[in-house]
Amino acid sequence: MKAALLTDIETLSVAEVAKPVPAAGELLIRVKLAGICGSDSSLFRGKCNVPFPVIPGHECVGVVEEINAPGSRFVVGQRVVIQPNLACGTCTMCLKGLKNVCRSKVRLGIDRNGVFAEYVTVPQSYVWNIPDGLPDEVAVFAEPLAVARHGLDFAVPKKNDRVLVFGAGVIGQLVLQLALLTTRNIVACDLSDSRLELATQSGARSVKGCERLSDDCQAGFEIVFETSGSPAALSQAIDLVAPGGTIVLFGLPAAGHEIRSDVIVRKEIRILGSIIYVDEFPTVIELLANGRIATAPLISDTIDLEGLAENLHNFYQPNRIKTLVRIENR
Template identity: 50%
Template sequence: MKAAVIKKAGHIQIENVAAPVPGVGEIRVAVRLGGICGSDNSMFHGKLPAPFPLIPGHEAIGTVESMGEQVSGFKVGQRVTVHPNYFCGECDLCKQGLTNICRSKIRLGVDINGVFADFVVVPAKALYPVPDDLADEVAVLAEPLAVSLHGVKQGNIASTDNVLIFGAGVVGQLALQLALQHTANVTNCDLVASRLELARKMGAKKVISDPEELASCQGSFDVVFETSGAPSGLEQCINLAAPGGRIVLLGLPGQSYPVPTVSIVRKELTIKGSMIYTTEIPESLELLAKGVINTRALVSNVIKLEDLQATLEGFSAPERMKTLVKIS
């Protein structure tokens, strides 16, 4: 099969490699469309450790091509999407429902070969059927939507809450749309004008790009979702949160940094981390099928597998949102 292989940090090679064979309880998926995530970029640049050589990618839509023994509930040709974080189901965290932080979690496209190839082998329990009337280009965003959905749930938004989405990338734009299902009082902030214009079109009541204007909003927001992963993001969110406010961290900064703990105590803030998702992918597919989430506006471009290297080299371009990779 054809596959994109990261040979070493900063270098991808398109190769013909042996197609994986499904084992017991596994399905081989013919990949149709993938999505590039920030973690793919971090791995490509050597910021996220991975066992190179490796086929990256974890967001995908494909069809069932063949099945190993002891697989039921699927048929050849059926469209599916992937839950790319394999949890053990047996550890204490999994038994509490915290499968997203399983002690033995295996990450598709990070720990093992991923979806930027003609085929990928996936445990049947990690696959979800895609509704027949849901286009590949929409369904492929079910996984990042699940990330935002899990995070927004942590915020427990009330209809009277004043909400801030800190960052207007893909996760921020999806969180914005989800938050608007709970309250009309949603503000989005970012430094990139084009992203804020998109947030406005998505329904944000207010958008802010000017740091001084943002600073004037200190203490204004009941719920703040930090989606940027910027080094100073948490500190700014603490300052922007209202007394008794809630902050949910979805972004992953490259390193830890000091925070104003005095403000956390004096304002009695609640700060929660939100790591990927647990059971949200089926719910994401349902939301997409209902047409209540606009994903098409988030897709910047669709590339060929051969263009993956150049795309990751220019990944930080501010006008870029979601890039899809056409496999077949």
């Protein structure tokens, strides 16, 4: 099969490799459309500390091609999306229902070959059927939308809550749209004019740079969703959140920073971390199928597999939201 093979740091090429064979309990998925994520960029730049070679990619929509699981709930030809973080299911964290922080978690596209290829194998328990009427270009957002939805489960905005979405990349845009389902009082903050324009079109009041939020800071925000990963973001969020408010952290900064515990205590702030997802996929597939989330404005570009290396080289472009990769051209 054809696949994008990462053989060293920033060394990726399209090559012919062996088509994978599904192990017991697995499905062979023919990949149709994939999405590029920030973790793909981190892997490309050598920040994930995993052995090469590997086929990257973990966001995709595809078709069941082969089933190696007697009595499977799937049939050949079904369109599906993949939940790409594979927990062990037996450790203490998994038994507590915290599969997202399983210490033995296997990450598709990092620890095992991923979806930037014509075929991928996945355990059937991590595959989800999608409705016939749900377009591929919408269904491919199931994974990042699950990330966003998991974080909102920690702090669902009430009707009159003031909400700040810090960072207007793809996760920020999806968090914004989810928050808009329950409140209209939302501010989006970013340094990119095009991302702020998109947030404004979605219904937020957008601000370029959080230093311009002094007026709102007087009362503060009941909820701050930090999606940027900026090293200064947490400190700014602590300033901007209202007393008794909640900060939900999605972003992973490259380096740690001091925590202003005195302000946290005096304002009685809750700070929560949110990493990937647990069981949000059925919910987000329904949201996408019902048209509750607008994905078309989030697509910056659609490329072929041959354009992946150049796209990863230029990943940090301010106009980028989500780039899709067309794997199957038929």
